[in-house]
Amino acid sequence: MKIAILPGDGIGPEIVTQAVKVLNALGEQFELETAPVGGAGYEASGHPLPDATLQLAKDADAVLFGAVGDWKYDTLDRPLRPEQAILGLRKNLGLFGNLRPAILYPELANASTLKPEIVSGLDILIVRELTGDIYFGQPRGVRECPDGPFKGQREGFDTMRYAEGEIRRIAHVAFQAAQKRDKRLTSVDKANVLETFQFWKDIVTDVHKEYPDVALDHMYVDNAAMQLVRAPKKFDVIVTGNMFGDILSDAAAMLTGSIGMLPSASLDANNKGLYEPSHGSAPDIAGKGIANPLATILSAAMMLRFSLNKEEQADRIENAVKKVLAQGLRTADIYEAGTTKVGTEEMGNAVVKAL
Amino acid sequence: MKIAILPGDGIGPEIVTQAVKVLNALGEQFELETAPVGGAGYEASGHPLPDATLQLAKDADAVLFGAVGDWKYDTLDRPLRPEQAILGLRKNLGLFGNLRPAILYPELANASTLKPEIVSGLDILIVRELTGDIYFGQPRGVRECPDGPFKGQREGFDTMRYAEGEIRRIAHVAFQAAQKRDKRLTSVDKANVLETFQFWKDIVTDVHKEYPDVALDHMYVDNAAMQLVRAPKKFDVIVTGNMFGDILSDAAAMLTGSIGMLPSASLDANNKGLYEPSHGSAPDIAGKGIANPLATILSAAMMLRFSLNKEEQADRIENAVKKVLAQGLRTADIYEAGTTKVGTEEMGNAVVKAL
Ligand SMILES: CC(C)[C@H](C(=O)O)[C@@H](O)C(=O)O
Ligand SMILES: CC(C)[C@H](C(=O)O)[C@@H](O)C(=O)O
Numbered sequence: 082m083k084i085a086i087l088p089g090d091g092i093g094p095e096i097v098t099q100a101v102k103v104l105n106a107l108g109e110q111f112e113l114e115t116a117p118v119g120g121a122g123y124e125a126s127g128h129p130l131p132d133a134t135l136q137l138a139k140d141a142d143a144v145l146f147g148a149v150g151d152w153k154y155d156t157l158d159r160p161l162r163p164e165q166a167i168l169g170l171r172k173n174l175g176l177f178g179n180l181r182p183a184i185l186y187p188e189l190a191n192a193s194t195l196k197p198e199i200v201s202g203l204d205i206l207i208v209r210e211l212t213g214d215i216y217f218g219q220p221r222g223v224r225e226c227p228d229g230p231f232k233g234q235r236e237g238f239d240t241m242r243y244a245e246g247e248i249r250r251i252a253h254v255a256f257q258a259a260q261k262r263d264k265r266l267t268s269v270d271k272a273n274v275l276e277t278f279q280f281w282k283d284i285v286t287d288v289h290k291e292y293p294d295v296a297l298d299h300m301y302v303d304n305a306a307m308q309l310v311r312a313p314k315k316f317d318v319i320v321t322g323n324m325f326g327d328i329l330s331d332a333a334a335m336l337t338g339s340i341g342m343l344p345s346a347s348l349d350a351n352n353k354g355l356y357e358p359s360h361g362s363a364p365d366i367a368g369k370g371i372a373n374p375l376a377t378i379l380s381a382a383m384m385l386r387f388s389l390n391k392e393e394q395a396d397r398i399e400n401a402v403k404k405v406l407a408q409g410l411r412t413a414d415i416y417e418a419g420t421t422k423v424g425t426e427e428m429g430n431a432v433v434k435a436l
Numbered sequence: 437m438k439i440a441i442l443p444g445d446g447i448g449p450e451i452v453t454q455a456v457k458v459l460n461a462l463g464e465q466f467e468l469e470t471a472p473v474g475g476a477g478y479e480a481s482g483h484p485l486p487d488a489t490l491q492l493a494k495d496a497d498a499v500l501f502g503a504v505g506d507w508k509y510d511t512l513d514r515p516l517r518p519e520q521a522i523l524g525l526r527k528n529l530g531l532f533g534n535l536r537p538a539i540l541y542p543e544l545a546n547a548s549t550l551k552p553e554i555v556s557g558l559d560i561l562i563v564r565e566l567t568g569d570i571y572f573g574q575p576r577g578v579r580e581c582p583d584g585p586f587k588g589q590r591e592g593f594d595t596m597r598y599a600e601g602e603i604r605r606i607a608h609v610a611f612q613a614a615q616k617r618d619k620r621l622t623s624v625d626k627a628n629v630l631e632t633f634q635f636w637k638d639i640v641t642d643v644h645k646e647y648p649d650v651a652l653d654h655m656y657v658d659n660a661a662m663q664l665v666r667a668p669k670k671f672d673v674i675v676t677g678n679m680f681g682d683i684l685s686d687a688a689a690m691l692t693g694s695i696g697m698l699p700s701a702s703l704d705a706n707n708k709g710l711y712e713p714s715h716g717s718a719p720d721i722a723g724k725g726i727a728n729p730l731a732t733i734l735s736a737a738m739m740l741r742f743s744l745n746k747e748e749q750a751d752r753i754e755n756a757v758k759k760v761l762a763q764g765l766r767t768a769d770i771y772e773a774g775t776t777k778v779g780t781e782e783m784g785n786a787v788v789k790a791l
Contacts, residue, residue: 159628159634162628164628168629194550194551194554194665194666194667195549195550195551195665196549196550196551199549215570215596215629215630216629218593219583221630221631221632222631223631223635226597226599226600228574229599230601231599231600231601231602234599234600234601235599235600235635236597236598236599236600236602236635237597237598237630237631237632237633237634237635237636238573238595238596238597238598238631238632239595239596239597239630239631239632240593240594240595240596241570241593241594241595241596242581242591242592242593242594243591243592243593244581244584244586244589244590244591245581245586245589245590245591246585246586246589247586247591271679271682273514273517273519274523274570274571275570275576275592275594276576276577276578276592276593276594277576277592277593277594278592279514279592280578280590280591280592281592302682302683303682303683303685303686304686306661306683306684306686306687306690307686307687307689307690307695309687310549310550310665310687310690310691311549311690311693312549324626325683327626327657327658328657328658328661328680328683329661331658331659331661331662332661332662332664332665332687334662335661335662335665335666336665338666340662
């Protein structure tokens with residue numbers, strides 16, 4: 082089994098190194114091949130997603146991704162900026178199904194900015210559509226405003242779109258995920274304002290007929306943003322579009338106060354996937370050896386479960402992570418008095434030992 | 437001075453009655469005229485925004501609005517649903533500047549789901565553009581998908597657009613609001629993905645030249661959603677588009693835990709405005725006499741300040757509200773042990789007495 086390793090920028094290389102160490106310690110035969118992406122891709126060959134990197138990702142059975150981005154690339158033209166690599170990988174690999182768990186580990190309950198009774202035991206899953214919506218819709222650009230009171234001025238514009246089949250396939254992913262959990266699905270839309278999301282709501286309602294064992298409800302995106310703050314534990318699985326999912330999944334992650342712990346999976350129609358931590362490249366702490374590698378290590382576990390069909394090995398890693406937390410080991414981002422502060426490498430070693 | 441009073445549905449009439457009582461107690465000469473809107477407009481004349489109601493709103497110097505919506509209208513065709521009234525009023529009256537303060541009153545610090553140290557003293561202002569963006573952009577609808585892998589299927593679509601002048605005028609509102617506060621403005625965009633918001637960012641940056649005393653920063657919307665949860669007090673004024681503003685202003689309101697306290701103003705180019713509580717019509721508690729009228733009373737105060745040029749009377753109302761809170765009076769939504777629970781009318785009477 083071939084895994085493409087794309088460390089990227091900032092803390093990416095450090096945290097991916099630890100995840101690779103954990104993978105290698107499992108006693109399985111993986112073929113790991115590394116390639117530059119993001120700012121590193123730009124440095125290496127003038128483009129954030131070099132052809133060779135994309136080809137490697139296409140050929141592999143799964144992709145383990147670190148993080149991309151650094152302030153020093155902020156002045157590049159948009160198509161050359163690091164984050165275009167992640168958009169390009171999603172689109173080219175057809176990774177339409179993004180699974181983002183927001184879980185609060187009992188040992189880390191204090192890390193949240195929310196009161197413990199509101200978030201302790203939090204375990205929600207956000208299913209975000211990842212290759213459609215206003216992220217990729219054409220036409221888009223800057224043009225002369227064609228009508229209305231600002232006619233003749235310049236205007237920026239984008240197109241939000243969702244085709245029926247696009248909604249159906251992500252709805253199936255979400256209903257099936259809900260079946261494996263508490264069997265409750267909330268579809269988040271803005272059907273009171275947007276045609277796209279009235280259509281979304283209608284299609285999701287239709288797909289629901291195939292999943293009578295799952296309870297479906299619909300919620301407007303503004304209300305969902307409120308309910309995530311007010312009573313996040315009421316959610317089980319949330320499904321939504323690319324743009325709303327971008328916002329809500331980050332808000333949900335931050336509820337836990339420990340975004341350094343949260344993995345994510347982005348899957349295609351055949352469960353090939355790209356796996357990455359939910360956090361970013363944190364250039365401010367890059368190279369200091371203090372970044373939390375656990376989100377990346379847990380992303381590797383998701384990879385074993387969803388793409389490589391190694392459920393048991395995934396469990397082993399997840400249990401090892403729980404064990405090091407129980408042992409009181411903490412990187413700086415989740416440190417609190419009474420626990421033991423460790424660096425990136427020590428944390429990776431501890432997970433290997435706990436396997 | 438003529439004020440249009442549009443109570444609407446659910447708890448709308450009850451809370452507006454209290455705000456009107458407070459206005460009448462100020463000793464000023466206001467001409468108040470009431471008209472049905474939302475579900476009540478539909479009942480009265482078959483449309484959520486009856487012509488006579490729109491005309492009244494146009495003729496008035498300001499509009500005091502309650503809330504609209506009730507489950508019983510959920511099955512109506514979209515153009516007939518209550519919330520279309522609020523979209524119609526915004527568009528027809530040119531109310532492009534939405535001011536939504538998120539303030540946590542010290543007496544209500546416990547109401548928040550966030551830890552006191554994270555939110556106590558919270559005082560941020562969200563400036564949301566209200567007549568543009570994907571809310572009104574044409575074309576929109578359901579059509580045959582013209583290209584790509586889903587070609588030929590049905591697809592829902594909408595258009596996000598912002599013209600230069602539209603961005604400039606809301607930026608001016610936001611910079612001027614920041615000048616009266618802590619002189620810090622965060623412009624929220626998604627310039628890394630959307631053409632509309634790269635353009636937005638460029639124009640806001642340009643308008644900044646006229647406000648050298650205000651510190652401007654730019655933040656992606658997903659990050660803004662996270663920072664609102666992580667460290668909301670770091671914000672002073674936030675400016676953003678209609679769609680992102682819808683989501684972020686509701687999230688910010690919920691941080692306080694006391695959305696029943698939060699007023700809002702929607703202003704046109706001449707400071708004529710519509711004033712409404714940030715919460716909804718709460719049909720589940722309508723008619724029970726337990727709704728919190730303070731957000732509507734504080735909306736009346738905003739109306740006096742922004743549209744009617746009666747700063748002193750606005751201060752009087754705001755101080756009266758602070759006084760009743762200090763007296764320990766609480767409606768059910770903000771009640772906690774050790775305070776005195778009161779109903780909608782008692783709360784209104786207490787504010788009048790405290791004037
Ligand atoms: C980097 C950016 C383009 C990306 C997105 O908006 O999807 C990121 O925020 C994410 O959620 O993975
Ligand atoms: C009712 C709805 C159309 C409206 C909006 O989305 O603007 C509401 O959520 C608001 O924020 O006032």
